[in-house]
Amino acid sequence: xxxxxxxxxxxxxxxxxxxxxxxxxxxxxxxxxxxxxxxxxxxxxxxxxxxxxxxxxxxxxxxxxxxxxxxxxxxxxxxxxxxxxxxxxxxxxxxxxxxxxxxxxxxxxxxxxx
Amino acid sequence: xxxxxxxxxxxxxxxxxxxxxxxxxxxxxxxxxxxxxxxxxxxxxxxxxxxxxxxxxxxxxxxxxxxxxxxxxxxxxxxxxxxxxxxxxxxxxxxxxxxxxxxxxxxxxxxx
Numbered sequence: 001x002x003x004x005x006x007x008x009x010x011x012x013x014x015x016x017x018x019x020x021x022x023x024x025x026x027x028x029x030x031x032x033x034x035x036x037x038x039x040x041x042x043x044x045x046x047x048x049x050x051x052x053x054x055x056x057x058x059x060x061x062x063x064x065x066x067x068x069x070x071x072x073x074x075x076x077x078x079x080x081x082x083x084x085x086x087x088x089x090x091x092x093x094x095x096x097x098x099x100x101x102x103x104x105x106x107x108x109x110x111x112x113x114x
Numbered sequence: 115x116x117x118x119x120x121x122x123x124x125x126x127x128x129x130x131x132x133x134x135x136x137x138x139x140x141x142x143x144x145x146x147x148x149x150x151x152x153x154x155x156x157x158x159x160x161x162x163x164x165x166x167x168x169x170x171x172x173x174x175x176x177x178x179x180x181x182x183x184x185x186x187x188x189x190x191x192x193x194x195x196x197x198x199x200x201x202x203x204x205x206x207x208x209x210x211x212x213x214x215x216x217x218x219x220x221x222x223x224x225x226x
Contacts, residue, residue, distance in 0.1 A: 004156075033213065035216075040218065041218065042117075042202065042216050042217055042218035042219055043157075043202070043216040045213055045215075048213055058213065090156055090157070092156075092157075097213070098206075099144060099145060099205075099206025099207065099212075099213070099214045100144065100145045100162060100164065100206060102147075102159040102162070103147075103149075103157075103159065103204075103214060104159075105156030105157045105158070106156050107155060107156045108154070108155070108156055
């Protein structure tokens with residue numbers, strides 16, 4: 001049972017490049033989400049999904065796309081990277097969207113856009 | 115926004131002392147959770163307290179919730195150097211489609 005797995009761990013992009021952050025969970029969780037963490041800003045929700053085929057926007061969705069074709073996978077796509085997207089990204093999952101459930105986090109992906 | 119705000123932003127104590135962190139929020143909630151983040155790692159769930167509870171314990175952790183003051187506190191007793199981490203509160207409201215919202219965290223340093 002690996003939990004929530006994110007790849008890559010570190011990535012440097014040039015402005016305008018695109019990339020996908022991968023996220024997979026093996027706990028059969030319905031709910032998956034992506035956060036970004038910036039100094040002094042805490043965790044901010046980018047996108048989330050309550051089940052396969054269903055996604056919704058969080059607090060800071062601009063510049064990011066997501067899809068949920070399977071229960072296990074929830075990739076985050078940066079369409080045209082900007083320096084403002086330099087951040088640490090965390091994928092997370094919980095058994096359902098109910099907020100009383102424990103959220104399990106991946107180990108993070110450090111992204112630098114130059 | 116119902117985002118929790120932790121206080122203090124940073125806390126430095128000696129090993130063996132108790133550490134208290136506070137979380138205030140703005141709107142009514144169903145539950146509040148505390149998470150811990152070691153440097154360079156993901157967040158790990160510590161404890162959940164529901165709106166009808168006033169206090170919960172888990173090992174050296176004690177969490178209180180005062181819904182009238184819209185605040186919660188996390189007490190770590192007999193702190194250890196290994197408790198050095200950032201601690202976040204997260205508030206939940208299950209009406210509608212509102213995901214859990216995290217605060218900005220308290221950075222705790224426990225000096226051996």
